[in-house]
Amino acid sequence: MISGYAQHGLFKEAVEMFRDMQIGNVRPNYVTLVSVLPAISRLGALELGKWIHLYAGKNGIGIDDVLSSALVDMYGKCGSIEDALRVFKQLSKRNVITWNVIISGLAMHSRVDDALDYFSKMERAGVVPSDVTYIGILSACSHAGLVEKGRAFFIHMINVIGLEPRVEHYGCMVDLLGRAGLLEEAEELILNMPIQPDDVTWKALLGACKMQGNIEMGKRVAEILMDLAPHDSGSYIALSNMYASLGNWEVVANVRLRMKDMDIRKDPGGSSIELDGAIHEFVVEDESHPRAGEIHSMLEEISKKLSLEVHRPNTTQVLLNMDEEEKQSALHYHSEKIATAFGLLSTAPRTSLRIFKNLRICEDCHSSIKLISKIYKRKIVVRDRKRFHHFENGLCSCKDYW
Incomplete structure (x- = not known):
C-alpha cells in the first residue's frame, strides 16, 4: 500500500500509512523502508528520513545498493546534501545508480564544481556513465550557465560513450542555451531533433523566452504547447504572464477567458516546512x-x-x-x-x-x-x-x- 501510494503521487498518504504502522507496533522491514523513502524525499520530511536511516542501522537491516541509493537521494532531496555525501562516502561499493544520485543531488544544490568532480571520479572508478548520468551533468551545466561545458558533455555522450540522446537530454540542452540567452540556437535544436520533442522540451524554451523577454518567440512556443498539451495550465499562464509584464491586460484577459472556457485551472502556489517531525503547509494568503x-x-x-x-x-x-x-x-x-x-x-x-x-x-x-x-x-x-x-x-x- 505504501509503495502504491508513492507511485501514484500520494506522498502524504504513503507517509501517513507508515506512521500508522508505527502506531500499530508493526515493525518496518527492508521493503517498507525502500517503499516509503521516495515519498519522504518528495515531502522533504528530513527528520523522518533520518529516523529511518537510524532505524535501519539499529535493526540490522542491510543497506544494499538499492537502500543506499534511496538514502542518498532522500538526503539530497530533503535539503541536506552534506548528509547525502556522508552516506555516499561510507559506501564500500558504488554502482552507476548511486553515482547518478549523488551527481544529480549536487547539481540540484548548485554544487556544480562538485558535480563535475564526481563525474570525473566516477569515470576514474571505471563506472561507465549512463544516460541518467548525463541528465544530471547537463542539468549542472544549465544551473551554472556553463554553455561550452554542456556542449562538450553532450558530444562526449554521443561520440565517446555511444549513447543516443533521449528527449530529456535535448530538454537539458534547450534549458542550458535558453537560460544563457541563446534562444534562436535553442529553438533550432528543437526543430532539428531526430526524435519528437515533448511538452517539457518546449516548456524549457518557453520559460527561457519569459526570462529573456522575447515575447514573439514566447507566443509562438506557447501556441505549440497549447496544441501539444491543450489542458496543461503552464503554457497559458506563461503566455498570460509575458503579456502582463508588458501591461497588455486585454490579451491577458483573453488568455484567461480561454482558460475559463476550457475549465483549465492554475496550480496554486504552496510551500511547506518540517518542524519537530510535523509538516506545516501554506498557500498564498494563507490564514488557516x-x-x-x-x-x-x-x-x-x-x-x-x-x-x-x-x-x-x-x-x-x-x-x-x-x-x-x-x-x-x-x-x-x-x-x-x-x-x-x-x-x-x-x-x-x-x-x-x-x-x-x-x-x-x-x-x-x-x-x-x-x-x-x-x-x-x-x-x-x-x-x-x-x-x-x-x-x-x-x-x-x-x-x-x-
Whole structure:
C-alpha cells in the first residue's frame, strides 16, 4: 500500500500509512523502508528520513545498493546534501545508480564544481556513465550557465560513450542555451531533433523566452504547447504572464477567458516546512494555520526590517491589473514568505530552515529571503520546482542565476 501510494503521487498518504504502522507496533522491514523513502524525499520530511536511516542501522537491516541509493537521494532531496555525501562516502561499493544520485543531488544544490568532480571520479572508478548520468551533468551545466561545458558533455555522450540522446537530454540542452540567452540556437535544436520533442522540451524554451523577454518567440512556443498539451495550465499562464509584464491586460484577459472556457485551472502556489517531525503547509494568503495571527505579525516585522535594508518589493512579479499598494500587499503573502515567517517564529535563533515549494520561487521572494537570512542570521534552504537555493548572510548559492 505504501509503495502504491508513492507511485501514484500520494506522498502524504504513503507517509501517513507508515506512521500508522508505527502506531500499530508493526515493525518496518527492508521493503517498507525502500517503499516509503521516495515519498519522504518528495515531502522533504528530513527528520523522518533520518529516523529511518537510524532505524535501519539499529535493526540490522542491510543497506544494499538499492537502500543506499534511496538514502542518498532522500538526503539530497530533503535539503541536506552534506548528509547525502556522508552516506555516499561510507559506501564500500558504488554502482552507476548511486553515482547518478549523488551527481544529480549536487547539481540540484548548485554544487556544480562538485558535480563535475564526481563525474570525473566516477569515470576514474571505471563506472561507465549512463544516460541518467548525463541528465544530471547537463542539468549542472544549465544551473551554472556553463554553455561550452554542456556542449562538450553532450558530444562526449554521443561520440565517446555511444549513447543516443533521449528527449530529456535535448530538454537539458534547450534549458542550458535558453537560460544563457541563446534562444534562436535553442529553438533550432528543437526543430532539428531526430526524435519528437515533448511538452517539457518546449516548456524549457518557453520559460527561457519569459526570462529573456522575447515575447514573439514566447507566443509562438506557447501556441505549440497549447496544441501539444491543450489542458496543461503552464503554457497559458506563461503566455498570460509575458503579456502582463508588458501591461497588455486585454490579451491577458483573453488568455484567461480561454482558460475559463476550457475549465483549465492554475496550480496554486504552496510551500511547506518540517518542524519537530510535523509538516506545516501554506498557500498564498494563507490564514488557516492555528498561529495565523502570530505569523501575520511576523510578516509585518519582516516587512519593516526589509524596508530598513532599502529593499523595494519587486512588483513586476505581480502579474495582475492592480495598483502598486495592492501589488506590494500581494507579494507580502506568498507561501514561501509565510513558511519562512512561521519557521522564524517556531525555532531557536540561528536554527536553519528548510522550505519546500511546488513552483519556481519568484524574484521578489528570492531577493527578500536573501535579506532575511542576513537580518535574522539564519541559513534558509528553499527547494523550488527546479533546484535548491541556499540562502545565507544575504547571498544565495545560485548566485542569482536560476
